[in-house]
Amino acid sequence: MSTIKEVCQLAGVSTATVSRTLKNPNMVNVKTRERIFAAIEKAGYRPNVMASSVKTGKSNSLVVLVPNLSNPFFLRIIQGIEKAAQENGYSVLLGDTQGEPHREHEYAGMVLSNRADGLIHLDHSFPFSDNDALLAEKVPMVSVCERIVSDKQYPVIELDNYSACRALAKHLTSYGHKRFGIIAGQNESQIFRDRLGGIKSVLNEEGIDFDDSMVVGNEYSYESGSAGAKALLAGKVRPTAIFCFNDDIAIGAIHEIKKHGLKVPDDISVVGFDNIKVSAYMDPPLTTIDQPAYEMGRKAVEVVLQQIRKKPLTRNREIVQFRIIERASSGAVSS
Amino acid sequence: MSTIKEVCQLAGVSTATVSRTLKNPNMVNVKTRERIFAAIEKAGYRPNVMASSVKTGKSNSLVVLVPNLSNPFFLRIIQGIEKAAQENGYSVLLGDTQGEPHREHEYAGMVLSNRADGLIHLDHSFPFSDNDALLAEKVPMVSVCERIVSDKQYPVIELDNYSACRALAKHLTSYGHKRFGIIAGQNESQIFRDRLGGIKSVLNEEGIDFDDSMVVGNEYSYESGSAGAKALLAGKVRPTAIFCFNDDIAIGAIHEIKKHGLKVPDDISVVGFDNIKVSAYMDPPLTTIDQPAYEMGRKAVEVVLQQIRKKPLTRNREIVQFRIIERASSGAVSS
DNA sequence: TAAATAACTGCAATCGATTACAGTCTGTTT
DNA sequence: AAACAGACTGTAATCGATTGCAGTTATTTA
Known part of the structure; x- marks a missing residue:
């Protein structure tokens, strides 16, 4: 060289x-x-990029923390991030954290050691170690999907999960459903509360009883979807409709329901969330909420860059639009 | 700071x-x-990592070029790469190339500008621009899945595609299938030739005719799978079994076949390739070839690191084991 | 024509580390 | 008691750029 x-x-x-x-x-x-x-x-x-970085103090890269790389929804977000970053002369350092704090700390630390200029977090945990918390105050950081829990308010790109779930719930009640099950992702997150809140608000308005024992699941995966469905089917009252908090869960759930000899949507309607690509190819194709993942990724980059460039943020919270995608996995309740 | x-x-x-x-x-x-x-x-x-990089001449990061980030198979490889890299104190710079040469050049260039120490390529193209070809001679580089076409022989981590397809073909002929269709990914790649060769060798042995007009498709996607199936179903002789060159294609194909009112596997058997996770949750679950993607990613890291550390490579070609996964999307030919 | 301005270019300090080499101090050996 | 080894530590050069400041021409203005 x-x-x-x-x-x-x-x-x-x-x-x-x-x-x-x-x-x-x-x-x-x-x-x-x-x-x-x-x-x-x-x-x-x-x-030599490194040499120029020393002098200028900019690395021209962004760290992206992903809780789980195998989730196609995150991937789509990452695609958006990667594209936008590249367009702005930035490159993307990828960190698959598996939700483990020590891995988050390690990757988040890259911003502190000048390896990266900013941080995009696809989760709600505060990614720095307690030790680094003070230093973290001034690092450019955004989260996507869910606000980071911390004293400082970091900007967030998110969906109106409450309204989205209301739309989904209305869709199902309009089909006459009255007995619901829910297979959730993470139980202690804001997303969980928003979505559950949205669903319950509709059921309330409709005068439909809902028991919290019908909420199962605590992981965004096919397996958890299967297991959740199994649990719900084993209960005293079988639901006629199941909300799954993402499409992977829904896919697992449908698989399990069919295994029990039941039909979707004839016996049970199933709805997902995210609208990942494969959802349209399932049998039956999934009714779901579309999140503009790619766009969310792009926005996240815009927002970190704004912080990096020390430009004032116009708003601290960017709400993106959802769309309800009605497909064949949901239908009228069987009499 | x-x-x-x-x-x-x-x-x-x-x-x-x-x-x-x-x-x-x-x-x-x-x-x-x-x-x-x-x-x-x-x-x-x-x-300051950058400062130390200037002095030591090492960046402790690897660039990974992915032709298409939305393919879950690649993702699994990336997970393996990321984990192994992290264990070795390296971080991963992700480049989604979309198969576009100029994006490949840009990302590959990172190794030349000291931003990264090595390169892992999930494709077979020579990722450097002609300008950089000379400089590229000594960069640590591995490809996964398919050998890079270039004068210099870069190491590769790959599957024995020929044998894997023989296994798959035998599986189908043992069920009595005689009329085959193929929906391929990329037509001009070594993978294509190996897989097609494997299939044809079995058909030959069995004395089964095969016409190249039964090979369709040129993209690894659901859409291409759908389109391919549509084309095959429109032909004069309808195949009783379809080889899809990855699971995404198979998922698209099955979707299309069902749309035509046909049943899988009763009317047509469909087999995929890769064994991505969702394949087990399809209806019917996919018969496919398992590629140890995660492991392949780990191996790729080992090999680049070996080059970076200037240790001699024991071999230039690492063959990983496939497994045939027989599930319900393939079955006996209907009489 | 002298003075002022503009357009380039170079010198050298600097970014934040790493590291060869040399120096100091303590403790051993003979 | 002198010589020497070993264990630390510091000095200063260095990595490969960037950039403020100053110097040199060329051009314009008065």
């Missing part, structure tokens, strides 16, 4: 001029510039 | 000693060490 000095030699100029032709070309004379470009070409010179 | 100098002040030592307590603790006296650790704590000091 050749350095800036070799280019200097070849072009007969100082490092300053070479550096300038690369960063502020219009500061240097056209003829010199050309000579330098030729020298760069000949030397096969590539500026 | 405080620097090493502030720690020096607090502890009353030189930068050298601070640096040493962090990198070679046993070189410094226990009491000094403790004083320094206390100072580090008090200052909230985090070493």
